[in-house]
Every structure is written in structure tokens, then in C-alpha cells.
Amino acid sequence: MSKIIQKVKGTRDFYPQEMAQRQWLIEKLRVASEAFGYQQYDGPCLEQIDLYAAKSGEELVKEQAFVFEDRGGDPITLRPELTPTVSRMVASMQNQLTFPLRWWSFGPFWRYERPQKGRTREFFQWNIDQIGSDSVLADAELLAVAARFFREVGLTPEHVQLHVNDRELMNTELSKIGVTDAQKPEVLRLIDRLDKLPADVWDKLVLDAGLNETQLADLKTLFENKELWRNSERLVQVFQYLDDLGESAYISYDPRIIRGLDYYTGVVFEAHETEGEFRAILGGGHYADLVADVGGKPAPGVGFAMGDVVIMLVLEKYGLLPTDSIDPKTLFMTIFDEDCLPATLALLAELRQAGFKVVMSEIDRLGKQFRYADRIGVKRVLVLGPSEIEKGLVVVKDLATGDQQKVQRKDLISVLS
């Protein structure tokens, strides 16, 4: 055999079983999205690099995007995220769209990073946003969508939690302990990195950022205060709305949630597996403006993104992924022998016309045919041999129970239904 060319680093093959799981996931997030009236959309996977130059953190494009020249020599980027694309789509149709927009999307993205567990170079992402609304209800709604999704896939509040915070609250609280506006970005960044650094190293970095010992102590009190949210009218409302929506079990307050991206201005949130085994499942928040940088009128909103990699690892951990790679309702039609073939093909056509999914066997020993049927995962096998043809019968065997019955051919469709 000649050498098999390796797949591109950080990409994954989706064999039928993995593909079935991806389709299952898409179906679940579609249900969650559409339950709240969100509409599906998508943009191109290729974008001009200029689209990312303005916004969205220079590092993402400079160091993490796949960029190449097209044949005309123009730099093209494989989209590393969807936000700039949405911004453009909204800005260029702003006068014709009805706000607030409720949009969701699922598609591939690329980032040139070192692959590791939960992180690949090619991944899929669920993006969902409510654009053009500044209300707290919108913040609560997006959190409710996420909660609905978790329930839809079978993850309970014991498995996953949505950790919520308010950036404005943190700003205010930092001012209260005397952190200057100039110091805030660095301090917020350090809060974000809290559990990644050893305690003494973290303390030193805070002091290096210009805070004194008292402020360091105040800061620690701050992010250990699980009741801090009561100081934010917005969070009080969000939690009340989520309570009214019946989703509060999935929600918890966490003063350490900051989010790296600069454009978040209000409520921010991340979903984590409760045992802390994986990186964030999804992340998002409220932004003051999505489109100004691409030349539109200001459009505030709230949204989140969920990559496929981490959520699949979490679902696998809890045994919630489907394992069938073929629809188990699919039927299997054996072929008894050459002489029975015409009658078998006629029956196949009839069943498919009636809406059944039916796999046709190969002419072989019946035992082999059953074995194949069992291995591809179908649950019911039909046999049409000489004696059945003579008597107008079809044998239906249930592979799970081993039960087998002879059915009048005219009754077959109703028996199978």
C-alpha cells in the first residue's frame, strides 16, 4: 500500500459515527435556538484580512489566523471568528433589517494554534446573538437559550453551570478600592488568570500592576464575595428574570468571570463543566456596539459562542452522545438467492416508496447477511425466501430481541410502521 498522506495538523476526520454525532449536536442547538425564535444565517468562510484588522483583538488575526494570498495576490483569511462577519452583514443591511435581530449560526472556523485537548485548528462553532437590543431581558434570554441547550442534550445543572458577571460592576468595584482606570485593564486580566497562576506569583503581579497591599487584600475579598452581584442592578434583574423563566438552576454568580475580549461592556458569562475538567464550554456577553467599526449605526447586543470540541468532550464524559451511526429504524433486506431477486427488488422499491429506509444486502449465505446487518447497526431484518414468496409472506426479525414473525405481505407496511 502506498503511503497515506496525513491530514492537516489540528484537523479531524468525521467518520459516519462522528458525523452522526455532529448532526445530533446541530439538531440540539437548532432546537434551543429556534425555541426562542432565532433564525439561522451564515457568512463566507473566506474573508478579506482587512475585515479583522480594525477590530477583534489584533493578536487573533496576526498570530492565530490562517492567511494566504489568492491568485491575484490579495490576502485572504479563513475566518477565525464570526463577529466581524456579522458586523459587516448587519452594517450593510442596517436600514432593511428589523431590530432586534435574533440570529444563530453553526459553521467551521480556523485558528492557527498548537492543538491540544479541547482545542483544534479547525473547529465548529455555534454563534447566537440578539443584536440591536440593550435590554437586560436580552441578556437573560441568551442565558436561557444556553440553559435550554444544556437541558436538550441531557446535561444537568450538576454537570454544567453558567457563570455570570457584570463588567461594569467590576469597574465600579475596582474604583471603590482605588484602582485607577489606567490600572484596570491589567487588574482585570489578572483576575481572569487567577486560577492559572500560583498564589504568591499572582500577588506579586498585582503589586507590580501598581496596587498596594491593602488594595491586594481588598481585591481578594472582592472576588471571593459571592454576593457581590447584589451591587449590580443589572445582575439582580438578570437573575430574577432567569428565575422567572425557570432556569436559575443552571446559573451562578462568579466575580472572576471577566472574558478576554475588549468589546464586552456589560453582562459576561462562561459555561463550565462543574468538575472543572475542561476549558470553557461557551462564552459570551453583552456588547455596547457591534458595527461602529465597520461604519454602521451603533448596534448593541448580547451573544455567545460555543465550540464543538469541548462540548463533545463533556457529553462523552457523561455518556450522553448517541452511538448509532445509522438510523436504527433503518430496515435490512436480505437477498435469499438469485431466483428471489426480482421479488426482493420489487419489495425494496415498495418499502422505500412508503418512506422506509432500507439497506439492500448482497447475495451470500444468509448468516453472513445477518451478521452484516447486525454490525452496521440496523435493528430489523427482512427475509423473502421461496416459501415466503409462494405464500405471500415476509419474515421480519427483530435483531435486538431475536423475535421473528411471518407477516402477510399486504400487512407488511402497517406492521413495520
Place this chain on the structure above:
RNA sequence: GUGCCUGUAGCUCAAUGGCAGAGCGCUUCACUGUGGCUGAAGAUGUUGUGGGUUCGAGCCCCAUCAGGCACCCCA
């Protein structure tokens, strides 16, 4: 982009520098109108790739590729 760990049959893993193995899976048969279960027999392979050291390398050294872990960043 930085540091570290790993790479042997389809899968999970063994093998003091001295004939490359086990379990599971796979193929065939027992079983010419029936899968799973059982029994018997059989095939697993350029030890990721390319160099080097050595009488001799899966094992030691170098490079490279891939995966994993910690950074960085984030989904």
C-alpha cells in the same frame, strides 16, 4: 510561538541493546433458511518518518511529523 511528555498489529498495551508479543477486534470453519453466544484454525507489523551510534536498535543519539500537558490565547 516557548517548555516538557508520548508515538509498537484496526484498538488498548507488553517486550535488560540480542528471534516483535498479549488481550480485544478481524477472516475462515463448526452452522447449505438467521446475527449476538461458544469452540477450532488463521492473518495481523517497513515499531510515526529520516538519519546516526553499535557486531546487533522498538529500546541509545539527532532531526522531523503527529498527539498530549503547561504557557500564550480562546470556542
